[in-house]
Amino acid sequence: MSVMNYFDYSATTPLSMSVNQLMQEVETSYFANINAKHDFGVRSKAFVQSYIDTMAKTLSIPVSSLIFTSGATESNNMILFGLAKSYPHKKHILTTSLEHHSMISPCGELQRQGYEIEFIPYTQGQLDLIALKNMIREDTLCVSVIAVESETGLLHPLKSIKAICDERQVPLHSDMTQAIGKIKVDFKDVTYASFSSHKIYGPKGIGACVLLKEDIKPLIYGGRSLSKLRAGTPPNALIVGFAQSCIEAIQNLEQRIHDVEQLRKYFVNECASIQQLHVNRPKNGVPHILNISLVKCDRHEVVRLLSLEHCYVSASSACSGQENVSKAVLTITQNMDYATSSIRISLSHLTTKDEITSLIKALKKVTL
Numbered sequence: 001m002s003v004m005n006y007f008d009y010s011a012t013t014p015l016s017m018s019v020n021q022l023m024q025e026v027e028t029s030y031f032a033n034i035n036a037k038h039d040f041g042v043r044s045k046a047f048v049q050s051y052i053d054t055m056a057k058t059l060s061i062p063v064s065s066l067i068f069t070s071g072a073t074e075s076n077n078m079i080l081f082g083l084a085k086s087y088p089h090k091k092h093i094l095t096t097s098l099e100h101h102s103m104i105s106p107c108g109e110l111q112r113q114g115y116e117i118e119f120i121p122y123t124q125g126q127l128d129l130i131a132l133k134n135m136i137r138e139d140t141l142c143v144s145v146i147a148v149e150s151e152t153g154l155l156h157p158l159k160s161i162k163a164i165c166d167e168r169q170v171p172l173h174s175d176m177t178q179a180i181g182k183i184k185v186d187f188k189d190v191t192y193a194s195f196s197s198h199k200i201y202g203p204k205g206i207g208a209c210v211l212l213k214e215d216i217k218p219l220i221y222g223g224r225s226l227s228k229l230r231a232g233t234p235p236n237a238l239i240v241g242f243a244q245s246c247i248e249a250i251q252n253l254e255q256r257i258h259d260v261e262q263l264r265k266y267f268v269n270e271c272a273s274i275q276q277l278h279v280n281r282p283k284n285g286v287p288h289i290l291n292i293s294l295v296k297c298d299r300h301e302v303v304r305l306l307s308l309e310h311c312y313v314s315a316s317s318a319c320s321g322q323e324n325v326s327k328a329v330l331t332i333t334q335n336m337d338y339a340t341s342s343i344r345i346s347l348s349h350l351t352t353k354d355e356i357t358s359l360i361k362a363l364k365k366v367t368l
């Protein structure tokens with residue numbers, strides 16, 4: 001492969017080598033339908049189940065709360081529409097303006113069906129929890145707050161939000177796709193969570209819901225599966241691969257955070273000489289997402305020029321497309337110049353200092 005300096009780990013990650021090997025073993029030795037009654041089916045089921053059990057134990061959640069889906073998009077949809085089916089008289093949803101499209105779009109669909117969707121406001125870049133308290137109503141179906149905003153790395157205070165929701169007996173859903181395996185997460189802080197395998201060095205095409213309350217109605221009906229919430233033949237290799245990537249991420253979490261923090265400091269120090277460059281750092285942010293603005297530069301053009309230098313960054317989260325203003329950067333900085341010229345650099349424990357040096361060199365070139 002040609003030279004590649006990849007800084008888009010929040011969009012997706014490469015497959016861990018050990019996960020890749022393990023998945024090949026599953027595809028050759030444990031591929032039987034785990035609902036089959038013959039010995040091969042029983043052995044395959046035991047193998048897959050042992051990984052699911054370890055994954056749940058590593059995440060400190062009950063095994064029964066873990067439901068596999070095709071990814072975080074499906075998990076978010078399953079939770080939102082599944083809850084709406086369970087409580088048809090509750091037509092009010094509270095969320096944030098900084099959710100991923102996989103939450104914003106289903107909320108839009110529910111709005112078209114007559115639901116009232118309200119956004120909890122931000123005050124100086126922080127979610128306004130007093131406003132949240134006052135916005136919860138008798139007919140509030142759920143509060144949904146993304147754990148880590150994907151463009152700036154803004155961390156939402158789930159513990160405090162959950163305390164408010166508990167007081168008013170409203171469930172809290174959180175899209176934890178950019179949090180699990182990247183920072184320490186406590187599932188006591190949510191009622192339901194969503195996450196995805198391909199953000200944590202696992203295979204694409206699988207994700208999960210964590211349902212700590214059993215009140216969601218299924219959206220997919222059919223043949224037997226691992227859970228009555230989602231029918232269909234379970235994908236053995238994807239499940240084992242996802243479980244292993246999750247186990248690796250949690251077991252190595254401290255080291256990975258440490259490595260990424262060092263890289264982040266190195267970048268921030270080294271780029272101090274670039275005058276146009278401003279680091280958009282939320283008050284409470286995660287280490288692996290770095291957001292910068294190159295003031296007066298068009299962010300999509302910067303992404304293109306950096307790409308010509310073999311440095312791969314993104315203008316926003318991959319799913320938000322060609323938007324000219326970053327809502328997330330505007331929320332945390334209240335500065336339109338920063339919001340129209342921001343790019344996201346997402347780091348990994350796989351990132352090297354040499355790659356950062358190449359990126360800084362490329363940034364200097366494009367801002368000349």
Ligand SMILES: Cc1ncc(COP(=O)(O)O)c(C=O)c1O
Nearest residue numbers: 071072073100102150177178196
């Ligand atoms: C915060 C967040 N939620 C949901 C998703 C969607 O995940 P998936 O690709 O697994 O459907 C993403 C991926 O970009 C994300 O960053």
